[in-house]
Amino acid sequence: MAETKKSSANGAAANGATNSGTSGHGEPVTFLEAIKQAMYEEMERDPAVVLLGEDVGVYGGAFKTSEGLLERFGWERVIDTPISESAIIGAACGMSYLGLRPIAEMQFIDFIACCFNQLTNFVAKGHYLWNAPAPIVVRGPSGGGVHGGPFHSANPEMYFVHTPGLKVVYPSTPYDAKGLLKSAIRDNNPVLFFEHKFLYRRIKEQLPQGDYTVPLGKAIVRREGKHLTIVSYAAMMHTSLEAAEALAKEGIEAEVIDLRTLQPLDEETILQSVRKTNRCLVVHEDTKTGGIAGEIAAILCEKAFGDLDGPLMRVTALDTPVPYAPPLEEYFLPNAKKVFAAAKELARY
Amino acid sequence: MKKDLTRQQYLDLYYYMRLNRAVEDTMVKLFRQNKIVGGLYSSLGQEGISVGTAYALEKKDWLAPMIRNIGALLVKGVPPRDIFTQHMAKYTSPTLGKDGTSHFGDLDNLHIVSPISMLGDLIPVMTGVAMAGRYLGQKIVAMTWIGDGGSSTGVFHEGLNLAATQKAPFVLILENNQWAYSTPVKRQVPIENLADRAKAYGITSYLVDGNDVVAVYQTAQEAVDRARAGEGPILIEAKTMRMRGHAQHDPAEYVPKDMFEHWKQRDPIEQYERFLLGKKILDAATKAELESKMHALLTKDRDFAEASPLPPPELAEKGVYCTGDDCHKIAAKWERNQAEVTPPRSSVPAVWKVAGFGVGKGSGGKNAPIHFGDTAAAEEPEEAKLTPKTPAKVVSNGNAKSAAKTPSKTAAGLRARKTTAKVPAGKARR
Numbered sequence: 181m182a183e184t185k186k187s188s189a190n191g192a193a194a195n196g197a198t199n200s201g202t203s204g205h206g207e208p209v210t211f212l213e214a215i216k217q218a219m220y221e222e223m224e225r226d227p228a229v230v231l232l233g234e235d236v237g238v239y240g241g242a243f244k245t246s247e248g249l250l251e252r253f254g255w256e257r258v259i260d261t262p263i264s265e266s267a268i269i270g271a272a273c274g275m276s277y278l279g280l281r282p283i284a285e286m287q288f289i290d291f292i293a294c295c296f297n298q299l300t301n302f303v304a305k306g307h308y309l310w311n312a313p314a315p316i317v318v319r320g321p322s323g324g325g326v327h328g329g330p331f332h333s334a335n336p337e338m339y340f341v342h343t344p345g346l347k348v349v350y351p352s353t354p355y356d357a358k359g360l361l362k363s364a365i366r367d368n369n370p371v372l373f374f375e376h377k378f379l380y381r382r383i384k385e386q387l388p389q390g391d392y393t394v395p396l397g398k399a400i401v402r403r404e405g406k407h408l409t410i411v412s413y414a415a416m417m418h419t420s421l422e423a424a425e426a427l428a429k430e431g432i433e434a435e436v437i438d439l440r441t442l443q444p445l446d447e448e449t450i451l452q453s454v455r456k457t458n459r460c461l462v463v464h465e466d467t468k469t470g471g472i473a474g475e476i477a478a479i480l481c482e483k484a485f486g487d488l489d490g491p492l493m494r495v496t497a498l499d500t501p502v503p504y505a506p507p508l509e510e511y512f513l514p515n516a517k518k519v520f521a522a523a524k525e526l527a528r529y
Numbered sequence: 530m531k532k533d534l535t536r537q538q539y540l541d542l543y544y545y546m547r548l549n550r551a552v553e554d555t556m557v558k559l560f561r562q563n564k565i566v567g568g569l570y571s572s573l574g575q576e577g578i579s580v581g582t583a584y585a586l587e588k589k590d591w592l593a594p595m596i597r598n599i600g601a602l603l604v605k606g607v608p609p610r611d612i613f614t615q616h617m618a619k620y621t622s623p624t625l626g627k628d629g630t631s632h633f634g635d636l637d638n639l640h641i642v643s644p645i646s647m648l649g650d651l652i653p654v655m656t657g658v659a660m661a662g663r664y665l666g667q668k669i670v671a672m673t674w675i676g677d678g679g680s681s682t683g684v685f686h687e688g689l690n691l692a693a694t695q696k697a698p699f700v701l702i703l704e705n706n707q708w709a710y711s712t713p714v715k716r717q718v719p720i721e722n723l724a725d726r727a728k729a730y731g732i733t734s735y736l737v738d739g740n741d742v743v744a745v746y747q748t749a750q751e752a753v754d755r756a757r758a759g760e761g762p763i764l765i766e767a768k769t770m771r772m773r774g775h776a777q778h779d780p781a782e783y784v785p786k787d788m789f790e791h792w793k794q795r796d797p798i799e800q801y802e803r804f805l806l807g808k809k810i811l812d813a814a815t816k817a818e819l820e821s822k823m824h825a826l827l828t829k830d831r832d833f834a835e836a837s838p839l840p841p842p843e844l845a846e847k848g849v850y851c852t853g854d855d856c857h858k859i860a861a862k863w864e865r866n867q868a869e870v871t872p873p874r875s876s877v878p879a880v881w882k883v884a885g886f887g888v889g890k891g892s893g894g895k896n897a898p899i900h901f902g903d904t905a906a907a908e909e910p911e912e913a914k915l916t917p918k919t920p921a922k923v924v925s926n927g928n929a930k931s932a933a934k935t936p937s938k939t940a941a942g943l944r945a946r947k948t949t950a951k952v953p954a955g956k957a958r959r
Contacts, residue, residue: 227870228861230664238879254875256664262694264687267653271691274657277591277636278665279861282657298684302650309628310643312636313851315859344849368851368859 208384214354215245215319215375218361219283221391223253226281229365232259232268233285242287243321243380265294272316273303273370281365286320289374290334303370304345317364319373322350323415323465324502324513326378333502333509335414335466340372341443341475347396348443350374352417354385356440359394367396376414376465383418399446401453405433408459408526411450411476413439416463416514423519432527434461442472450476451484458489459526463519468496490529495522532750534743538584539810542742544819545580546798548826549600552609555827556616560777564835566618567629572597574740574772575706577797578674580604581745582702582765585753586672591658593642593651593673594631595704601674602631606639610830619837626840627848640669648679652688652701656762659697666865670756674702678709680726681717689762693730696761700752703764704739706771711783724766732762739767740797743804769797 209217223229231246231253237260240247250258261268265286272282286292292299299318306312324333340346347369351357357375364371402417403424412420417438424434435453439446454460460480462473473494480492495514503509534542553571560569572579579600583592586605594601599612614622615629623633624643634643642658644651655671662669675685680703692699703723707714720726727734733755737748745767752763770792774781805811851857868874 224872227867238881240879248879250877250879252872252876254870254877256870257875259695262687262690264653264691266650266684267656267687267691270650270653270684270688271657271660274642274654274659274671275661275664277642277654277658278661278667279859280661280664281859297647298650298653301647302645302654305645306643307851308849309632310624310634311848311857312634312643313857313859315851347850368853368857 206386206389208386209354210381210384211354211357211375212243212245212380214358214385214387215361216247216249217387218358218365219246219249220252222281222362222365223249223257225391227257228279229281229283230257230259230275231283231285232261232272234261234263234268234287236260236285241285243377245375246285265291266298269295269298269303269316269318272318273298273306273314276314276316277312281315281317283317283319283365286318288328288332288334289320289322289336290331292318292320292336292372296339299340299346299370299372300343304343306345307369308345313368314370315368317361317371317373319361319364319375321377321380322374323376323378324497324509325415325465327504327506327509328377328502329504330501335374335464335497337372337374337442338466338470338472341445341472345370346443347371347441348374349396349441350376350414351394351440352376352379352414352438354383355387356394356400356438358387359392360396360440362391363393363396366393371396374414378415379418394440397441397444397446399437399439399441399449401435401449402438403434403436405435406457407432407434408461408523409435409437409450409453409457410461410463410519410523411437411439411473412463413442414465416465419514419516420463420519422516423523426516426520427523427527430524432523434523439472445472445475445479447479447483450479454480454484455487458487459529460488461493461495461519461523461526463495463514465497465514467499468494469499471496490526493522493526495519532747534746536810538746539743539805539808540815540819542580542584542746543798543801543805543811544823545584545600545604546576546742546801547819548603548609548823549576549580550798551823551827552599552603552612555609555831556613557777559613559617559831565616567616568776568778569616570596570630570776571771571773572599574792574796575704575769576600577742577745577801578702578704578739578767578769581742582672582674582700582749582767584746585749586670589640589667590669590753591640591642591655591662591671593634593644593655593658593671595644595648595651595674595676595679596631596646597704597706598674599631602641605641607635607641608830609827610833613831613834614837617834617837618839619834620840620844621833621837625844627844642673647682649675649682649684649688651675652685653691654688655701656688656692656695656697656699659692659699659756659762660695661861663698664870665861665863667862668757668864670698670700670753672700672702672753674704676709677703677705677707677714677717677723678712680723681709689726689730689732689764692762693732696759698756698759699762700749700756701762701764702749703766705766705768706739707769708771708775708781708784710775710779711781722766724764727764730762730764732764733760734764734766736766736768739769740792740795740800742797742801770795 236246237250237258268284272284275282303314341348351360410420420436477492495518498512579598583601583604618626634641651673655673659671724734724736735748
C-alpha cells in the first residue's frame, strides 16, 4: 500500500538540476550550445578530432550545432560530404583506423537507417573480430514533439543498443550533453550520441568553466524518493520530473533516474533504487515493443524479483510511426499526465 | 610511360601467383579432408589481379581485400599460415577463431583492413583511410577490390563519389570475373565496360586484361603513382573469369562449358610462365628453386595450422569493446606539422568559392548566375583543394589540369585497353 503521508525526502535533489548547476559560471547555455562547445573544445585539444557530415561546414549544420567550427578549424577538419550516410560512416571508420577521432553527423538521426549495415556489421564488429577499435562518434538530432513528422522524429536507439560493439548515449541536460560528448569522443569505441532536438533550445544551464567530462555508462538520480522509481532518459526525463512534482503534491515521492547512457546500461543504479522503492516505472519516448523498458523489466525480474511489490510498468510512445498532425503526435507521445496516472496506479501496490 | 620490370620483379610476380594458387590448392585438400570449418572460395584464374595490383603498393600503403584476394594478402606480407589457421578457425589465427576466410586485418604493421561479407562497404572505409593518410601527411595510397557483382551496391556509388569529391588517394580495382554467384554480368549491368562508370564520378579509369599479370601490375603502378601524386581516385577494371563456382559447394553448372574452356586456355599463370621462359627470365633451375621454397613454406605453415588448437569456448564473450589504453593506445602518426591544421593557421572564411563564377565571357560579371560551360575555370583557392563538393570540376570545361582528361587517351591506358580486346584463345600477347 502506498503511503499517503507527504514524504520528507529532501528538496535539494527535487529540482532535478545536475551538480553543475551550482558551480556554473557565466550565462546559462542551451543544450545545443553545450554540444557545440564540446566539439569546439575537443577539436581545440586534439587535432585528431575531425567532423564530417552533410552541411556541417559552411552552413554550420542544419541545427547550427557546428556553426563556427569551419572558420576555426578549416576545410580539412570540418568536412561537408555528399548526401551519403553510408559513406560518411564508412569514411569516419576508415579515418579512425589511422588514429583520428572523427565525429560523424547525421543531419537527422532518422537517416542513420541508411548506414545501418555500415554501423552494425562493419563498425560494431571490428574490435571483436579483428582487434580493430573504431573510435568514432555518430551524433545527430533525434526525437519528436516538434512536429517533424515520421521521418524527422525517430528514436532509433534500440537498434543500436541491441548491437554488441556499439555504445549508446542519450543525454537530457546541457551539462551532460557536453560532458558525455567529450567522453564519447575520447572513448576508443564507436559511440552513438543521440541529441533530443526538443531540448536543443528549450533548456539552459550554467556550465562549469574549463574541461570536464561525464563518464559513459553511469546513470544519475535526478530526484530522490521512496515510493517508486521512475527510470527515464532524454526529453522524457523532464516529463518524468514534471510528473514527480505533481505526484509529490499527492504525497507520492518518486525517485527519478536519468539513464544518460543506454549501452552500457547502469544496472546498479536502477537496482539500488528499486530495492529501496520496490516499484518501477519506465518512461521512454521510443515505441513500446522492444524499447529499453522491456530490457529493464527483464533485469529486475532476474536480479530484484523479491524486491518488487508491483509489476514493472511502462509509459512509452505508441507502437506506430511518429504521426505528423499535432493532435496525433500528442496522442502518440508520452506526457506528464500519462506518467502521473501510471505512477499513481503503481503506487497503489 | 610504363617502365619495364626488373628480373626480380618479373620473378616476384611469378612466385606470388604460384604461391597464391598453391595456398588455395592446399586448402581444397584440407576442405576435402573436412578440416576447413566453413566455406571455401577460389580465386583460380584471378591470381594475376590480386598479385599484380597489390604488388604496386608500398609497405606503408593500405589495402582491404575481398574474399578472393588471397594473392594480395600474400604480397602484402601475410604468411600462408594465417590464411590456413583462419579457414580452420584455429586459436592461432589472426582473429583467434572469431572469423574465418580472409576476414582479418592488421592496423599496425601490414596496414590491412578486414573485409566483411557485405560487398562495397570497404569503398568508403578505404576512402576514409586515404583521407586520413593525406590529413596526417603520410603520402599513402589506399586500395580495395570490388567485383562486377558488388559494383551494383549503393555503397559502391556513395564511396566512389565521396572519394572523387575528396580527391582521395584511393585506387579501386573492379575485378570483373563475369559472374555474381550464378548471375552473368550482362544480367547485372547494362554496359559493356564497368570502367566506364568512372565517367559518372569524373575520375580516371583503366581497363586491363586481368589474366595478364604484367599489364595488371603496370596499370596498377601507374594508378597508384597518380593517386599518390594527388590526382584523385582511380578505377581499374580488370576483366577475368571465375574458374570455379561461387564457393566449393557450387559446381557452377550455370556457366557454359565452352566459356570455361575458352578461359582455361588463358590461364594467367600458364601464360605468364610461357612468357618468362620465352624471355629467358625463368629457367628450369630457377623454377625448381622457387617451387621447393614454396613447398617448404606451405608444408611448415599447414602443419602449424593443423597442430593448432581451436579457441577456448569462453573466448566467445571476450573483446566486444575496447577497454581503453590498456587494450589499445590510439595515436595518429603525424608526418606533417600539426600547426597547419590547428588554429589560427587552420582558420578560414566559411564561404564557398565557386570557381569560374562571374568571370566567363557570357557571365556578365560578378552578379551573373552560373553558366555551365561558358565560364573559364578560375584558379582553385588553396583551401578548396581539400574541399568536398568543390564545384570546380563541374564548371571547368575540359581544363587541362582537370580529371576530365580521359585516361584511355594516355599511351598507358591505350596499351592496357588494347590487351583486353578479344584475343584469340591461347595466343600470347607480347
